[in-house]
Every structure is written in C-alpha cells, then in structure tokens.
Amino acid sequence: MPVAPTSPAAPSAPGRPGPLLLHLDSAADGPDASVSRQLTELFAARLRARRPDVRYRHRDLAADPVPPLGPGLPRLGRRLERTGLVPAHEVGAHTRDAEEAREWELTRPLVDELLAADLVLLGVPMYHFSVPAALKAWIDRVGFPGVFTDPAGGPGLLHRTRAVVVATRGGGYGPGTPREPFDFQLPYLRALLENLGVPARHLYTVTAELTLAALVPHLAHLRGTAAHSLATARARLETLADRLAPGAPAPTPHPERTS
Numbered sequence: 001m002p003v004a005p006t007s008p009a010a011p012s013a014p015g016r017p018g019p020l021l022l023h024l025d026s027a028a029d030g031p032d033a034s035v036s037r038q039l040t041e042l043f044a045a046r047l048r049a050r051r052p053d054v055r056y057r058h059r060d061l062a063a064d065p066v067p068p069l070g071p072g073l074p075r076l077g078r079r080l081e082r083t084g085l086v087p088a089h090e091v092g093a094h095t096r097d098a099e100e101a102r103e104w105e106l107t108r109p110l111v112d113e114l115l116a117a118d119l120v121l122l123g124v125p126m127y128h129f130s131v132p133a134a135l136k137a138w139i140d141r142v143g144f145p146g147v148f149t150d151p152a153g154g155p156g157l158l159h160r161t162r163a164v165v166v167a168t169r170g171g172g173y174g175p176g177t178p179r180e181p182f183d184f185q186l187p188y189l190r191a192l193l194e195n196l197g198v199p200a201r202h203l204y205t206v207t208a209e210l211t212l213a214a215l216v217p218h219l220a221h222l223r224g225t226a227a228h229s230l231a232t233a234r235a236r237l238e239t240l241a242d243r244l245a246p247g248a249p250a251p252t253p254h255p256e257r258t259s
C-alpha cells in the first residue's frame with residue numbers, strides 16, 4: 001500500500017521550539033558496517049533537510065551505553081506501584097536512599113527525552129532473534145511504572161508520539177517463511193511501544209532482511225532478495241521522511257516486512 005500523500009508540515013510558529021526527533025541507534029557495529037545505522041541516518045538526514053526547524057537528539061546506545069538496572073530502580077518502582085504511581089517529575093521526591101536516587105538520576109533523562117519527543121527513530125538489529133542488549137537496557141529504564149500515564153486519567157502521555165522502527169536481520173523472517181516464528185524482534189518492539197502508549201497507528205516499521213546474504217555462502221542464492229529488501233527499505237524511509245515530518249498529518253501506517 002503506498003503512503004498516503006500529505007502536505008508538508010508547516011514550519012513552527014516563530015518563538016516556538018520545533019518538534020523533537022529522538023534518534024536511537026543500538027547496533028554494535030559502526031556506520032561503515034551497520035545497515036540499521038545507515039538507514040536511520042538516511043531517514044534523519046532527509047527529515048532534517050525537509051524540516052530545518054526540527055530539534056534533533058541522537059543517542060548511540062552502543063557507544064554510550066545505558067547502565068543495566070541496579071536494585072534501587074525496581075525497588076522504587078515496586079513501592080510506587082504499591083503506594084500510587086506518580087508522574088516522572090515527582091518520582092525523585094519518593095526516593096529513599098542514595099541507591100534509589102542514583103538509579104532514578106540515570107533513568108529520568110531517558111524518560112524526559114521520550115516524553116519530549118514528537119518522533120522516535122529506532123535503529124534495531126536482530127541479535128539472537130531479539131533486540132540488542134544495549135537497547136534493552138534503555139527499555140528497562142524508560143519502562144518505569146507510571147511515567148507515561150496521565151495523572152488526570154486522560155490518554156497516555158505518548159498518544160501523540162510517532163515511532164519509526166528500522167529493523168535489520170541477517171536472515172529472512174518474512175510472512176510464510178520457515179523462520180517467521182523465530183522473529184522476537186519486530187513483534188516485541190511493536191508490543192513494547194504500544195504498551196508504553198504509542199498508538200499502533202503511529203508506529204511505522206521498516207525492515208531490511210538477509211543482510212548476511214552477501215557474506216554467507218548458504219544464503220548466496222538469496223542475494224537478489226536481499227538487495228530488493230534493502231532497496232525497498234531505503235525507498236520506504238525516503239518516502240516516510242518526506243511525509244512524516246513531526247506535526248504533519250500522519251501517512252497511512254504500513255508495517256513493511258520484506259523477505
């Protein structure tokens with residue numbers, strides 16, 4: 001299904017900060033070797049060229065890792081679940097010792113960034129059928145209880161947030177392929193983002209499959225399919241970047257899975 005045509009987003013009103021693009025990469029490989037990094041960079045550069053007023057935050061979760069959880073964070077989370085969830089800006093007041101305070105200090109900037117983002121761009125390789133541990137460490141912190149809940153009982157605080165997930169994998173996991181049931185990367189990320197409160201209609205997934213076909217002899221016969229998957233992913237991201245400027249009317253979500 002083609003992306004529905006939309007008009008380009010209007011620039012921000014004078015004096016108003018532009019929308020925030022939060023770009024997260026999680027590949028262990030650098031930009032020369034990582035397909036997800038190349039694809040997220042393509043999207044971000046194109047979007048920023050189209051919307052020069054966009055504020056841009058890039059987090060490299062592999063080069064600048066988020067520390068794994070210490071015991072203070074789940075302890076603090078459990079207590080708030082018991083006594084009543086509070087918004088992110090109030091959590092600090094509920095810490096009871098230095099360990100909890102330190103854990104929350106490591107967590108709050110990540111939560112605040114996600115709350116502030118209009119569009120989240122995630123570059124995610126498949127590692128052992130799932131996502132890299134570097135991304136999981138970020139997830140375990142931003143998933144802190146209650147911080148995306150509206151204390152006034154309204155819709156979740158991420159209900160306007162859009163997310164573009166760029167998923168890469170060495171093999172093929174498309175619909176109907178033998179490895180489809182082994183895909184714990186994209187279904188997981190969809191479930192996770194929806195659970196955080198990003199509506200399914202604001203979630204766009206782009207997949208480049210068979211990235212190892214060029215290297216692995218037993219996948220050599222799939223090189224043409226791999227090239228097609230990559231070209232489709234690039235074209236899809238270019239279209240999305242042109243039309244998915246934060247604040248613009250949403251194009252039709254089109255979860256794309258190539259095999």
Ligand SMILES: Cc1cc2nc3c(=O)[nH]c(=O)nc-3n(C[C@H](O)[C@H](O)[C@H](O)COP(=O)(O)O)c2cc1C
Nearest residue numbers: 027034035036125126127128129168169170171211
């Ligand atoms: C630690 C590790 C685990 C991997 N596990 C899988 C896997 O389970 N399935 C798969 O198809 N490819 C797997 N691959 C291959 C990567 O998914 C593939 O090389 C992908 O292109 C890496 O993402 P990137 O190019 O965006 O960095 C693995 C690679 C690494 C380094």
